[in-house]
Amino acid sequence: MSAAVIGLIGVAALFALMLFRTPIAFAMLIVGFFGYAMLRDFNSATALLLTESYSTVSSYTLIVVPMFILLGNISSAAGFSRGLYDAANAWVGRFPGGLASASVLGCAAFSAVSGSSVATAVTIGKVAMPEMRRLGYADGLAAGSVAAGGTLGFLIPPSTAFVLYAILTEESIGRLFMAGVLPGLLMTGLFVATVWLVVLFNPASGPRGEKMPLRQKLITLIDSVPLIAIIVISIGGIYIGAFTPVEASGIGAALVIVLALLRRRLSWAGFKGAALETLKTSAMLYFIVISANVLNPFMAMTGIPQTLGGGLSSMGLGAYETLFVILLIYVLLGMFMDELAMIVLTIPIVFPIIVGLGFDPIWFGVVLVIVVQMGLIAPPVGLNVFVVRSVVPEVPLMTIYRGVMPFLVAMIVALILIIIFPQIALLIPNSMFGTS
DSSP, X not given: OOHHHHHHHHHHHHHHHHHTTOOHHHHHHHHXXXXXXXXXXXXXXXXXXXXXXXXXXXXXXXGHHHHHHHHHHHHHHTTHHHHHHHHHHHHHTTSTTHHHHHHHHHHHHHHHHHOOHHHHHHHHHHHHHHHHHHTTOOHHHHXXXXXXXXXXXXXXXXXXXXHHHHHHHTOOHHHHHHHTHHHHXXXXXXXXXXXXXXXXXXXXXXOOOOOOOHHHHHHHHHHHHHHHHXXXXXXXXXXXXXXXXXXXXXXXXXXXXXXXXXXXXOOHHHHHHHHHHHHHHHHHHHHHHHHHHHHHHHHHHXXXXXXXXXXXXXXXXXXXXXXXXXXXHHHHHHTTSOHHHHHHHHHHHHHHHHHHTTOOHHHHHHHHHHHHHHHHHSTTTOHHHHHHHHHSTTSOHHHHHHHHHHHHHHHHHHHHHHHHOTHHHHHHHXXXXXXX
């Protein structure tokens, strides 16, 4: 049996395992290990698994993952996420659709300590959804703003997607983090503009909130300043070169723990829960990296990535036409696949093509993350839609899907702007590190 045939069987097995709801890490590990064993031998496959497991777990660069996840989990356990939402609500809640805009702004702020789309959506959703429903907001707008706002956790640094992309492509985590700042702010602004447009055409969907006195606004702002300061220290420290992303993650996690203890907002049970959740999430991400490093050598031996890449290159399309085809494939995959699975499975095929076409790999990392984000709110999967549904199970899924559609359009606008104006993504990293 030829290597190509074995590879095709492996690909079919991989999709079959995912179809039967096998976790992506297990599916990749099973196919990669046994496929490699068939092409080489069992001892070689075992050696590959042991080597990749050790190198992944002992990787200094990957420390950024559990540290930033711990930072987000401690912030959530200590109730700081509520403070971010309250501050945003105090300043913009009195405007039409203000609570929905506050939800987007709260998601953006929490994304800077979370790094996870799902964690951002569920954390802000638990705070914002009951309040918006109590004040008579339309379920579609309320749920849509939270589900879409949650996707910012995948773009605004620290982002687990950027860490995974950097590992798979051997690009700089620091450059990718900085590349996500302006696109993240752009998308936040477009989401807020989307809320205003929805309310403009249907004022009843987002009634004004109560006007707060300036003193109350300042109190809520002051209450959120320490966490915002930690965000500025962590991300700003990377920008000015004071410390690396790994050091920033450790400093941020330590500072938020100290802040929670000083404010007496962190019980022992809360700390244990945050630590356990960090272990679970980190183990999942480490397992995905290990599995990818086992699967990719098997796929390389089959020649399938090279064949697919060569086929795409031989279509005779220009650089941007090829990019459009690649992004269209990602949109289609995003309707059925997990976002991390898409990145892991496609980067070995797509990345050499992108680099060969002359596109900046850091810029493409931002474009990729935005496209993958679309899958988080687009039907039929839309993971963030189901996350918000878990917070308000009485709201029909179709209502949430209708609510996210305007925000999906906003994401497409952001994507187009970043493709037309690459400097939106590259300005900050190039000013820090120079052009790559």
